[in-house]
Amino acid sequence: MxxxxxxxxxxxQISRQNLTASEFVSYAVAVAMLIDPIAHLTDNYNQFKQGEASVDRIFELLALKPLVIETTxxxxxxxxxxxxxxxxxxFSxxxxxxxxxxxxLKGxxxxxxxxxxxxxxxxSGAGKTTLVNLLLRFYDPEAGQVLLDGVDVRAATLESLRRQIGLVPQETILFTGTIAQNIAFGQTHWEADxxxxxxxIANAHQFIVQLPQGYATYVGERGVNLSGGTATALGDRAGSAEKSPDFDFR
Ligand SMILES: Nc1ncnc2c1ncn2[C@@H]1O[C@H](COP(=O)(O)OP(=O)(O)O)[C@@H](O)[C@H]1O
Ligand SMILES: [Mg+2]
Known part of the structure; x- marks a missing residue:
């Protein structure tokens, strides 16, 4: 159009002799050269608007104040x-x-x-998962105490408490990346060994090496199906082979 x-x-304009043919050609070329940048501008504006919406959502999350605060x-x-x-x-x-x-939870x-x-x-709904949530201090009880080795979990730093608890949640959460990256999640530096x-230790090695790309197999969010159920394993993460809960890869 x-x-x-x-x-x-x-x-x-040429027929009315306001414009020569060569002027018209340069004018037309100038317009043609403008079309691309204008298309880019509208494109970028759309992307900018989409990004703005994402940034809003990210900042909503960042602005959340955790309910559980480390005791001074x-x-x-x-x-x-x-x-x-x-x-x-x-607890409610x-x-x-x-x-x-x-x-x-009532007493x-x-x-x-x-x-x-x-x-x-x-x-279902009896409060089993809730109990586990209290042990890891995802929430604090309203009354009463949760103690680990006789220490109220509120008296311990969150890092030292959670580092010593292994949790296999009912809903398996995987991050986009390789299986190795998912296993090493949270470590700033890790070795393949x-x-x-x-x-x-988790009885997963056999299953993983059977995959075509082994530990380098790429999994999307929730990309690999793990059987459900909640279990926790207490103690030293590396040395708890006997105590770690069994789970099957489906
Ligand atoms: N994040 C939550 N916010 C509000 N209510 C919850 C939340 N999580 C669980 N509940 C409620 O707490 C009760 C116990 O839940 P849960 O501990 O998950 O039960 P179980 O693990 O024994 O099936 C249920 O009534 C459930 O609806
Ligand atoms: Mg549950």
Whole structure:
């Protein structure tokens, strides 16, 4: 359309002798040269707007204040043996007060000793996952205490607490990248040997080497199917072969 309009206008102006043919040609070439940059500008503007929306969402997340804050003067938890104790723990999820559901945990107490395998059994929604969330301090109880080796988890630094707990969540979260990168996630520096050793402890090595590209196999988010169920393994990450929970790759 613009080309037709340009030619019509040009022809009309030439016929009225306002324009010479050579002037018209240079004018037409100038217009043709402008088309590309203008297309780029509108393209970039669209991309900019999309980026702006993404940045808004990222900053929404960054602005969130964590509910669990490290206590001032928290101590680094020494290597634990894995004595887990709950003392009269009460808990409701934030924002659920007054919706009639009541607390999720009501006065829970128990003791799990090092070396014991403990299964929490209960119907769906009974609060099993919630208990595990409290142990890792994803939430703090409203009343009562969660103790690891006799130390209230609130007295320990989050890093020293979580570093000593292995969690196999119900919903498996994978990041876009290779299997090796997913295993080494969170480490700033890692060796292929260490990744393989970890995979062997988790009974995953055999499955991984059967894949066409082994540890370099690329998995997308949630790209590999793992069987569900929640389990935690306490103790030294590297040396807990016997204690680590079994799980199957489907
Ligand atoms: N993030 C959450 N916010 C609000 N309520 C939750 C949240 N997670 C779980 N709940 C509620 O807490 C109760 C216990 O959940 P959960 O610990 O996941 O049960 P289980 O693992 O035993 O199936 C359920 O009623 C569930 O709806
Ligand atoms: Mg659960």
């Amino acid at each position: 613009s080309l037709v309009v340009l030619l019509l206008l040009g022809g009309w 003067g928290a101590i680094a938890l020494p290597p634990v043996t894995g004595k887990v104790e709950l003392r009269n723990v009460w 999820y934030p924002g659920t007060a007054g919706n009639g559901s009541g607390p999720v 829970i107490s128990f003791l799990a000793c090092p070396g014991e395998s403990v299964a929490l059994v209960g119907s 260490a990744v393989e050793a970890a995979a062997k």
